Amino acid sequence: MKIYKTLKTTLNILLLITVFSCVKDDGFSTPKVECTEPLLTVTNTIQQAKELYTFGSPTVIDTDVIIEGYVVSSDESGNIYKSISIQDKPENPTSAIKIAIDQTDLYTKYNVGRKIYIKLKGLAVGYSYGSIQIGKVINGELTGISKFEVDDYIVRSCEVAEIVPKKVTISELNKEMLEMLIEIENVQFKANELGSSYANIDNTETVNRTLESTSENCEFLDEIDVRNSGYADFKSELLPEGKGSVIAVFSNYYNDFQLYLRSTEDVQFNESRCDYISIVEPNITIAEVKAMYSDTMVEFGVNNNYVVEGYVISSDENGNFEHKLVIQDAAENPSAGIQILIGTDAIFEQFNIGDKVLVKLDQLYMDKNEGVLAVGYPKNNKISEIEEEAISNFIFNTTESFEIIPTEISIDETSNPVYENILVTVNNVQLVQSELGSAFAFFSGTDDGFRTLETCGEPKKLKVFTNGNANFANELFPEGHGKITGVLSDVIEVRNVQDIDFDETFVECPVIVPKIMITEVADPKNSVSSRFVELYNAGTTKIDLTGWKLNKYINGSTTVSSNGVDLSGITINTGDFVIIANTGYAAMFTDVPEVETSYISGNGDDVYELVDAFGNSMDIYGVIGEDGTGTNWEYLDGGAVRNLEINEPNSEFDVSEWTVFSNANNLLINHPNTPKNAPDDYSPNLR
Secondary structure (H helix, E strand, O other), X not given: OHHHHHHHHHHHHHHHHHHHHOOOOOOOOOOOOOOOOOOOOOOOOHHHHHOOOOOOOOEEOOOOOEEEEEEOOOOOOOOOOOEEEEEOOOXXXXXXXXXXXXXXXXXXXXXXXXXXXXXXXXXXXXXXXOEEEEEEEEOOEEEOEEOOOHHHHEEEEEEEOOOOOEEOOHHHOOHHHOOOEEEEEEXXXXXXXXXOEOOOOOOXXXXXXXXXXXXXXOOEEEEEEEEEOOOOOOOOOEOOOOEEEEEEEEEEEOOEEEEEOOOHHHEEEEEOOOOHHHHOOOOEOHHHHHHOOOOOOEEOOOOOOOEEEEEEOOOOOOOOOOOEEEEEOOOOOOOOEEEEEEEOOOHHHOOOOOEEEEEEOOOOEEEEEOOEEEEXXXXXXXXXXXXXXXXXHHEEEEEEEOOOOOEEEOHHHOOOHHHOOOEEXXXXXXXXXXXXXXXXXXXOOOXXXXXXXXXXXXXXXXXXXXOOOOOOOOOEOOOOEEEEEEEEOOOEEOOOHHHEEEEEOOOOOXXXXXXXXXXXXXXXXXXXHHOEEEEEEOOOOOEEOOOOEEEEEOOOOOOOOOOOEEOOOOEEOOOOEEEEEOOOHHHHOOOOOOEEOOOOOOOOOOEEEEEOOXXXXXXXXXXXXXXXXXXXXXXXXXXXXXXXXXXXXXXXOOHHHEEEEOOOOOOOOOEOOOOOOOOOOOOOOOO
């Protein structure tokens, strides 16, 4: 054993001496890698190979077709998967194509700039996801070339060229450029995506980010998606916030163009970004925008360049204001507000309460949404939400923020349209007694809900809307007395539970019994367009007529004619009148009717009925189901006046409460053969 060890040691020493005697004194030299250029003859160009495809199934090549190209893609970062893209020239290419290969780490063999030859015999040219590609056919479908066969078809050249990206603008991109390496200058990621990473850091889903191009003067031009794999090693990197150039492989998904980055080194944003604030100035007010509306959808056009400024007063952080952004024209003492419908969640993350925003109205529309004026996209003749990916095209946050001071109003002012889409504080309110112990919406489930607020002694009630998905929807509604802050429409919508400040004890309100009466019905002989009905408040409190209607029954019908006259928005004070008249009334009489409508056309034999907001019959003139001709209540070419001693409405018609005049020869009425002419024979607004 000792002899063996001695011999082994001697041999090792001799081996070391031999090795070091072969090394030059000037250090280690890198072994030279020999490369032999393959002896292949190119038969077709890339473009000619693409033209081998005929519409339908992939075209299998059965002849000795050989093409060449330069690799422009790289899967080193993991963003490009199982494919390489080649183009016909290192600079100013005219054609390019993708080759599907069922193998990863292709960059180690087919590095960027490497010239390669592709022997197409046995391969196929086919259509995949909207573009022509090279691959293998299995079961009639185009698939990747097997990693065990790839060397049979793709041969490396010794040439490695410098690839010069083709400089283009987004608007110049077309299908002829697919799979080329391109460079686009003056681009930036959209403002709403800043702060985001290239892809999702928590999963492996692919994510699109949007590049927008600008002119040298910061005019916004075009957009294109950047496709980022959830397996890319740069997926957790934040998007750069500047502006500059992007180099990428130009690809598509059917008709949607998209870019594939090889690495983030291809993104060079070294300039200051362009933002709307630097190029856009408000040139129209919210009030002027709202004034454009006249009961039909408003189209803002494409070249009017309307830009409106507003202050955010809504927040969906707690679940209300779903898909709605509400702005008003001032942080304090605003004069107008409006809704913008947007199809995204967590709006508050982009637009906080108090943020000043600019809204570009070109290509948008305006119409009523659930009775409230709103801006958005048109859909099926209705106003709808701006799509999520388009929001930043229209709404820009200036990053300036202000304290919003709510406008203080009373409950009876909540019907005033001037406060629509305004942040208000309604003082001296409480939940109506019948709803004490109720939740904001419901104690379980996700149905939307309404609560009703009142002020003692005031007829007006105010509904509080709560989205069923709000995080407070199932909580108990406060039961005290105080004030509520929220955005007003036909209801009030709060941002959170802190918007309700009921710091006083609940007050039991006396019950208000409305005493709204029909006191005169007129059918002037000389002017059918001057017909009118007079209402009178004989009670001790003013009454809000929201939801009330005046119905008409014609020629003995038992069914209401049309939909009746809606009296919403009218408040009638104690001892006051409301005139509901035909369209010629104002030309004949000196006063102006509260409601002007051709619905008031009773010609002496028709019934008028007053109903409240709950559909209860409150008062009536005539007998439903009876044609008035020849009856004791016929008022043809005359009228009927409520007797002064009658100060209570009556849902059951009693002719003894009335004095009736008619041109008819009808002895059943008080004054037959007594026509009346306007205006002298009538005394509207007087008892």
